[in-house]
Amino acid sequence: MACVETWGELLFDLHCLTKGSAKKTFRQGIRYSFGGLCAYCRCKRATTLDHVRAKCKGGSNLRSNLIPACQECNHSKGSESWLLWYQQQEFYCEVAKELIEEWIANKRYDEELDGTNDRTEVRLKPCSI
Numbered sequence: 001m002a003c004v005e006t007w008g009e010l011l012f013d014l015h016c017l018t019k020g021s022a023k024k025t026f027r028q029g030i031r032y033s034f035g036g037l038c039a040y041c042r043c044k045r046a047t048t049l050d051h052v053r054a055k056c057k058g059g060s061n062l063r064s065n066l067i068p069a070c071q072e073c074n075h076s077k078g079s080e081s082w083l084l085w086y087q088q089q090e091f092y093c094e095v096a097k098e099l100i101e102e103w104i105a106n107k108r109y110d111e112e113l114d115g116t117n118d119r120t121e122v123r124l125k126p127c128s129i
């Protein structure tokens with residue numbers, strides 16, 4: 001398996017020996033997956049990970065729900081629906097939208113493959129905002 005859904009999997013498969021390094025490797029892998037650039041505007045360095053579906057709207061911490069984003073895009077999007085927000089941006093691009101949709105779809109593909117996702121289960125937290 002080339003891609004992992006949670007930092008916990010890196011720990012589980014002993015790619016990483018500590019929780020801290022597994023988290024770091026996991027987040028870095030996502031950050032550089034769009035060439036190190038923000039997946040939305042694609043002109044700034046991705047310094048944050050955006051929850052495609054906001055946590056307070058039930059979004060998970062799984063890889064497929066985390067997209068590399070620059071500070072500006074992450075902040076501007078907030079907890080809005082990513083597609084609605086993205087389509088209103090002047091840097092909107094059809095191809096980039098498809099890439100993001102493929103990224104999100106990766107999760108569904110994995111679930112169909114093994115049927116169980118007990119290792120990737122994330123408890124939903126109430127909105128903290």
Ligand SMILES: [Zn+2]
Nearest residue numbers: 038041070073
């Ligand atoms: Zn951006």
